Amino acid sequence: MEIKKIKGNTFCITAGMTYIPFYKINEKEIIMLDSGWAKGQRQGIDELLEKNNFKVVAIICSHAHVDHIGNNTFLKNKFSCIIAMPAYEALVCSSVINLKLYYSNQTLSDVALHFGHMVCQTDMMIYDNQNSIYVCGVEFKILHTPGHSPAHICITTPDDVAYIGDTLISHEVMNGSKMPYAYILTEDLLSKSKLYDLKCSKYIVAHKGIYNEITGLITDNINFYKNKAKAIYILIVGSMTMQDILKTVIENFNINISNRYKYTLIERMLRSYVEYLNETGLIVLNMDNGFLKYSKVNV
Numbered sequence: 106m107e108i109k110k111i112k113g114n115t116f117c118i119t120a121g122m123t124y125i126p127f128y129k130i131n132e133k134e135i136i137m138l139d140s141g142w143a144k145g146q147r148q149g150i151d152e153l154l155e156k157n158n159f160k161v162v163a164i165i166c167s168h169a170h171v172d173h174i175g176n177n178t179f180l181k182n183k184f185s186c187i188i189a190m191p192a193y194e195a196l197v198c199s200s201v202i203n204l205k206l207y208y209s210n211q212t213l214s215d216v217a218l219h220f221g222h223m224v225c226q227t228d229m230m231i232y233d234n235q236n237s238i239y240v241c242g243v244e245f246k247i248l249h250t251p252g253h254s255p256a257h258i259c260i261t262t263p264d265d266v267a268y269i270g271d272t273l274i275s276h277e278v279m280n281g282s283k284m285p286y287a288y289i290l291t292e293d294l295l296s297k298s299k300l301y302d303l304k305c306s307k308y309i310v311a312h313k314g315i316y317n318e319i320t321g322l323i324t325d326n327i328n329f330y331k332n333k334a335k336a337i338y339i340l341i342v343g344s345m346t347m348q349d350i351l352k353t354v355i356e357n358f359n360i361n362i363s364n365r366y367k368y369t370l371i372e373r374m375l376r377s378y379v380e381y382l383n384e385t386g387l388i389v390l391n392m393d394n395g396f397l398k399y400s401k402v403n404v
């Protein structure tokens with residue numbers, strides 16, 4: 106784990122497959138953009154902060170995923186920092202019960218066990234109609250990019266460096282991804298397109314890269330997700346239940362399901378592709394002897 110200077114007072118922590126940006130207010134105080142993953146990154150981030158004698162005064166979160174807000178409460182307890190987050194994401198991670206809204210296919214005890222550490226208290230809610238936020242007297246611009254998660258945002262620092270979060274993934278991540286995640290793919294694709302109009306001097310993609318220009322990456326991301334949807338569409342033969350589709354996708358995409366948590370994740374990922382195919386009019390839902398089945402629209 107190390108610190109990379111991006112531009113002006115904007116830096117980022119390189120942590121394995123993740124870049125975590127931060128903005129330096131002065132020699133000591135920093136505002137983090139996301140707080141990273143607890144399991145694999147907490148110790149490294151903590152050591153790096155100590156070594157540089159940094160005090161985290163605030164965390165602005167792009168979205169409430171486990172690898173982005175995993176150290177919020179840990180850092181809040183340690184530094185009494187402010188947490189700012191899109192309002193809906195903040196509500197989702199405000200309690201274990203609310204987290205269950207998002208992880209609806211897991212039991213409450215499993216949610217508590219695996220995601221309980223994500224629960225945090227947000228001090229500043231960022232609303233849908235807000236396109237900037239002042240945190241500790243510093244203005245950050247906000248671009249709403251829902252889809253990857255319900256209220257995902259991109260955050261631009263005063264140095265004109267945009268943190269894209271998970272709205273895009275790098276080519277490296279695309280190459281290793283069998284079925285990339287989107288909560289609502291239809292919205293996610295619209296948000297990716299929105300980025301064509303975001304003109305900044307640098308862009309940080311969480312997983313992961315630093316770019317001067319992202320036009321090509323946006324197009325490649327859109328095509329990558331659309332092609333995955335197409336590949337799933339091809340596998341739908343006749344009339345299939347969601348479970349039937351899941352089974353054939355797991356086999357054909359060669360996805361290794363080693364435990365039930367991976368299974369529930371894949372199930373959730375697949376659902377957004379199937380919904381996308383349905384919403385774009387390629388497949389229809391029908392009731393068949395009490396089962397909900399999906400089939401291609403006859404063309």
Ligand SMILES: [Zn+2]
Pocket residue numbers: 168170173253254271
């Ligand atoms: Zn995410």
